[in-house]
Amino acid sequence: MRGDDAQDSAGDSADTLAGTALSEITSELAAAYLDMVNEFEAAGEDYGWNDVDLARHDFTAFVDDLRNESLDIGLPPDIVPQTTYVLLDREGRALGEIRFRPHLTPPFEQHNGHIGYNVRPSQRGNGYATRMLALVLEKARALGLERVMLPVRDENLASLRVIVKNGGVMERTGAELGSGEIVSIYWIAL
Numbered sequence: 001m002r003g004d005d006a007q008d009s010a011g012d013s014a015d016t017l018a019g020t021a022l023s024e025i026t027s028e029l030a031a032a033y034l035d036m037v038n039e040f041e042a043a044g045e046d047y048g049w050n051d052v053d054l055a056r057h058d059f060t061a062f063v064d065d066l067r068n069e070s071l072d073i074g075l076p077p078d079i080v081p082q083t084t085y086v087l088l089d090r091e092g093r094a095l096g097e098i099r100f101r102p103h104l105t106p107p108f109e110q111h112n113g114h115i116g117y118n119v120r121p122s123q124r125g126n127g128y129a130t131r132m133l134a135l136v137l138e139k140a141r142a143l144g145l146e147r148v149m150l151p152v153r154d155e156n157l158a159s160l161r162v163i164v165k166n167g168g169v170m171e172r173t174g175a176e177l178g179s180g181e182i183v184s185i186y187w188i189a190l
């Protein structure tokens with residue numbers, strides 16, 4: 001590839017990323033969101049991060065649930081608030097989802113951490129998870145958090161890379177109670 005071509009393609013990739021933005025999930029996003037969920041399931045990946053059965057049957061109720069979950073309305077005492085965002089491209093396609101829990105209490109500080117994310121299978125390797133995480137770190141910083149924690153299974157090399165590209169530093173690694181999976185705890189200073 002000529003030097004010019006390489007530069008053009010780097011520019012295209014930066015443009016593609018710059019054209020993306022996070023959005024909370026609204027009723028208008030029903031088709032885009034379900035299209036993303038369907039792609040995960042068609043690829044054999046269970047979409048276990050949110051109540052997609054409800055999303056399919058009553059998207060308005062799904063949106064209401066997400067809003068209540070974000071605003072800490074009606075949550076059981078051991079469930080921390082969580083805000084769910086999707087990353088949209090210029091055409092309004094949902095590229096991935098990221099969930100942010102600003103305040104952790106046990107067991108979330110051990111298992112889920114502050115942030116979780118997933119990118120639709122056809123769009124992986126384009127930098128979207130890295131961008132989503134960077135955008136949520138800005139939100140965490142704006143809330144006054146000084147650092148966030150993300151646990152990651154050691155075999156999830158792509159996610160490890162996303163965390164490290166956003167400044168993550170490993171605190172410890174070990175077998176998770178219950179599952180026995182090897183999980184590393186990363187912190188990102190804000």
Ligand SMILES: CC(C)(COP(=O)(O)OP(=O)(O)OC[C@H]1O[C@@H](n2cnc3c(N)ncnc32)[C@H](O)[C@@H]1OP(=O)(O)O)[C@@H](O)C(=O)NCCC(=O)NCCS
Pocket residue numbers: 116117118119120123124125126127128129130131151152153156157158159161162
């Ligand atoms: C993990 C996940 C979110 C990454 O999304 P993504 O949009 O592809 O991530 P990015 O493109 O921003 O970055 C991926 C990085 O991992 C690297 N990578 C991907 N697969 C890899 C592998 N098998 N080994 C090493 N590095 C790998 C990529 O090269 C890239 O790094 P680079 O920019 O230095 O080249 C996506 O694979 C996914 O949704 N997986 C299923 C859900 C999941 O595991 N969520 C995280 C739970 S902690």
